[in-house]
Amino acid sequence: MPRKVISVLVDNHAGVLARISSLFGRRGFNIDSLSVSATDEPSLSRITIVASGAGEELNQIVKQSAKLLETRAVFEVEPAQGVLRELLLVKVAADDQNRAALREISLIYKAKIIDLSPGSMIFELTGTPSKIDAFLGMLGGYDILEMCRTGVTALQRGARGYVLKERMLP
Amino acid sequence: MNGSELLVELLLEQGVTRIFGYPGGAVLNIFDALYRYQDKLQCVLTAHEQGASHAADGYARLTGRTGVVLATSGPGATNLVTGIATAFMDSVPLVAITGNVGTSLIGRDSFQEVYIAGITMPVTKHNFVVRHVEELAGVVRAAFAIAQEGRKGPVLIDIPKDVSAMPCAYTPLPLATGTAKRPGSPRAVARVAEVLNAARQPVIYFGGGVQAAGAGDLLLALCQKADIPATHTLMAAGVLGCDEAHNLGLIGMHGNLTANKAVHEADVLLIAGARLSDRVALNPAKFAPNAKKIHVDVDAAEIDKNVRVDDSIVGDVQEIFAQLLPLTEEKRRPAWAERIAAWKSHDYSPKDDATRLRPHQIMRGISRLAGEDAIYVTDVGQHQLWAAQYARHLRPRHFLTSGGLGTMGFGYGAAIGAALAACGRPVVHITSDGSLHMNMNEACTAVRYNVPVITVIFNNAVLGMVRQWQTVFYGGRYACTDPQRKSDYVKLAEGFGMPGFRCANPAEFEAAFAQALANARGDGPRCCWIECLIDKDEKVLPMIPAGGSVEDMMMD
Numbered sequence: 001m002p003r004k005v006i007s008v009l010v011d012n013h014a015g016v017l018a019r020i021s022s023l024f025g026r027r028g029f030n031i032d033s034l035s036v037s038a039t040d041e042p043s044l045s046r047i048t049i050v051a052s053g054a055g056e057e058l059n060q061i062v063k064q065s066a067k068l069l070e071t072r073a074v075f076e077v078e079p080a081q082g083v084l085r086e087l088l089l090v091k092v093a094a095d096d097q098n099r100a101a102l103r104e105i106s107l108i109y110k111a112k113i114i115d116l117s118p119g120s121m122i123f124e125l126t127g128t129p130s131k132i133d134a135f136l137g138m139l140g141g142y143d144i145l146e147m148c149r150t151g152v153t154a155l156q157r158g159a160r161g162y163v164l165k166e167r168m169l170p
Numbered sequence: 171m172n173g174s175e176l177l178v179e180l181l182l183e184q185g186v187t188r189i190f191g192y193p194g195g196a197v198l199n200i201f202d203a204l205y206r207y208q209d210k211l212q213c214v215l216t217a218h219e220q221g222a223s224h225a226a227d228g229y230a231r232l233t234g235r236t237g238v239v240l241a242t243s244g245p246g247a248t249n250l251v252t253g254i255a256t257a258f259m260d261s262v263p264l265v266a267i268t269g270n271v272g273t274s275l276i277g278r279d280s281f282q283e284v285y286i287a288g289i290t291m292p293v294t295k296h297n298f299v300v301r302h303v304e305e306l307a308g309v310v311r312a313a314f315a316i317a318q319e320g321r322k323g324p325v326l327i328d329i330p331k332d333v334s335a336m337p338c339a340y341t342p343l344p345l346a347t348g349t350a351k352r353p354g355s356p357r358a359v360a361r362v363a364e365v366l367n368a369a370r371q372p373v374i375y376f377g378g379g380v381q382a383a384g385a386g387d388l389l390l391a392l393c394q395k396a397d398i399p400a401t402h403t404l405m406a407a408g409v410l411g412c413d414e415a416h417n418l419g420l421i422g423m424h425g426n427l428t429a430n431k432a433v434h435e436a437d438v439l440l441i442a443g444a445r446l447s448d449r450v451a452l453n454p455a456k457f458a459p460n461a462k463k464i465h466v467d468v469d470a471a472e473i474d475k476n477v478r479v480d481d482s483i484v485g486d487v488q489e490i491f492a493q494l495l496p497l498t499e500e501k502r503r504p505a506w507a508e509r510i511a512a513w514k515s516h517d518y519s520p521k522d523d524a525t526r527l528r529p530h531q532i533m534r535g536i537s538r539l540a541g542e543d544a545i546y547v548t549d550v551g552q553h554q555l556w557a558a559q560y561a562r563h564l565r566p567r568h569f570l571t572s573g574g575l576g577t578m579g580f581g582y583g584a585a586i587g588a589a590l591a592a593c594g595r596p597v598v599h600i601t602s603d604g605s606l607h608m609n610m611n612e613a614c615t616a617v618r619y620n621v622p623v624i625t626v627i628f629n630n631a632v633l634g635m636v637r638q639w640q641t642v643f644y645g646g647r648y649a650c651t652d653p654q655r656k657s658d659y660v661k662l663a664e665g666f667g668m669p670g671f672r673c674a675n676p677a678e679f680e681a682a683f684a685q686a687l688a689n690a691r692g693d694g695p696r697c698c699w700i701e702c703l704i705d706k707d708e709k710v711l712p713m714i715p716a717g718g719s720v721e722d723m724m725m726d
Contacts (some may be wrong), residue, residue, distance in 0.1 A: 022291040063471035069296045170308025
């Protein structure tokens with residue numbers, strides 16, 4: 001199924017995330033990841049959505065998101081023209097036998113070891129989703145104790161690629 | 171002044187003279203302000219908040235203005251939800267105002283506290299929680315603008331009790347003179363005109379959006395100039411007069427053969443202010459399979475949502491029709507008209523009966539007696555479709571029905587709201603034993619405000635529409651559709667304080683209805699109930715099963 005990265009700039013109101021989630025829940029959109037962040041403009045937040053589905057379903061996500069009154073801009077970040085990044089934290093069971101091998105993998109992927117405890121270690125890795133997938137693939141043979149990914153955040157290369165809609169809300 | 175008085179001033183500023191509501195603890199301050207402003211703003215008290223929400227909706231559907239409903243927190247607010255969802259599905263402009271517990275009590279599961287903003291998020295265009303009285307003016311003004319802007323719909327404003335008591339000042343603001351209507355892209359319009367001009371068998375399929383945009387006259391001009399037949403959804407009955415030669419009547423599941431055939435055989439289908447719902451495009455893959463489909467709608471998200479179309483124009487339908495009309499060539503299409511006439515000649519036609527009441531006869535009798543500017547408000551079920559099929563629809567905004575949500579119990583409240591807006595003109599509330607039992611409590615409201623609402627009850631003693639499906643698709647296993655109620659509608663009507671009639675044949679019905687019309691204009695109780703005994707096996711026909719096409723149409 002095709003995947004899309006959609007950026008939604010929204011008024012930074014209480015409840016705006018609930019509104020977006022309610023919309024996606026109601027419409028049955030399939031969301032792979034969703035991240036919310038501050039932007040250069042304090043009154044705006046950026047919601048980055050990665051969704052997969054048939055072409056028309058993905059268009060509906062864009063159109064329905066655009067209808068929300070808090071939405072000021074919606075656009076697709078084309079992978080070729082965009083920079084996509086995700087942060088991974090993963091805790092792996094590690095002892096004297098496999099610690100060196102794990103370190104070796106992390107060096108190749110440029111993952112940081114941010115915690116080392118007697119029975120485990122935590123890696124931090126930033127990169128494209130596919131790089132993170134690949135790193136996790138390499139850890140497949142080890143005992144992953146806990147893990148979390150932030151979901152994709154993305155920016156279009158070059159000049160600012162969107163125009164803000166006029167503000168509807170007080 | 172306090173927040174409540176400011177709220178009332180803001181409603182007056184928006185041109186509101188009447189709201190519908192029900193008091194309660196969290197809105198005591200607001201009702202206290204209403205008491206002081208009662209000469210300028212009437213609050214119509216219903217029996218139940220749901221009835222108030224439907225009344226505000228009916229008021230809005232008839233007038234095109236924004237309806238306003240007011241309820242207290244907790245159960246008052248949740249009782250509005252069905253009404254708000256009904257308005258949302260049919261794109262009716264509505265502002266719902268709820269009280270809430272004071273800001274210091276929010277989030278503590280306080281008495282009658284509910285997060286109504288969260289509950290109504292999926293069924294409103296937008297909603298607001300007003301946490302400071304300074305926000306109130308901006309919120310109320312925005313709510314009215316949003317309700318009317320683009321595709322219309324409901325907006326909710328939740329006001330905690332302490333906010334409605336906070337001291338504040340009112341700074342008047344002149345009312346913005348309507349939002350600018352968005353025209354279609356001239357290139358798209360030119361493209362579409364070209365397709366229409368080249369069409370051999372074009373059809374227009376139009377919906378409630380044409381009514382909302384006030385584009386009925388332009389639609390008629392387009393049909394006549396380019397000789398294009400048109401079929402309407404349930405939401406658009408009356409936008410074209412039923413006598414207009416180009417009007418094919420109702421499309422969809424219970425539409426007629428001619429309209430459905432014409433769409434099926436069309437080479438160009440212009441879809442205007444309609445959303446290709448599952449009651450029309452029952453099988454999206456088989457819908458208008460031969461047609462180049464062009465969709466005109468104010469809501470861009472409707473394009474390609476249910477059915478993929480070949481071209482589209484997004485914008486105000488009235489503006490787009492006005493752009494399209496001069497580019498459309500004057501045409502006659504005799505061959506196409508002949509094919510349509512052939513379908514018409516063997517379309518479904520029910521037989522009259524002089525000894526018992528048949529649904530189509532009741533509807534035709536109502537239309538004959540009530541006259542050309544009759545206002546019809548329906549509940550939901552078989553009677554609703556009979557009303558759509560057999561009433562003489564002659565005016566836009568004169569057939570009010572819950573199309574999208576299909577809310578049984580919509581009718582009584584909506585009829586009362588419509589009657590209050592219609593300033594004395596009679597409103598025919600077409601309902602059934604099933605639907606009336608949902609919200610018959612509003613009878614007390616009809617009597618109290620003495621509105622000319624004639625409630626015609628199609629009593630088949632069963633839950634007819636569901637039963638019809640059980641007959642056709644579930645082997646006649648009538649689970650819970652035979653309620654065996656003993657309700658005496660004549661006594662009930664009298665108990666509420668109005669006359670009740672019972673009729674079993676056309677002569678009795680006509681006498682009762684004529685009396686009801688006389689009452690509606692008289693000095694006594696203007697509302698009444700007329701119970702019509704009909705056979706429980708009467709069906710809504712024709713019928714296309716869910717997921718089917720005109721090829722699967724059942725005619726008996």
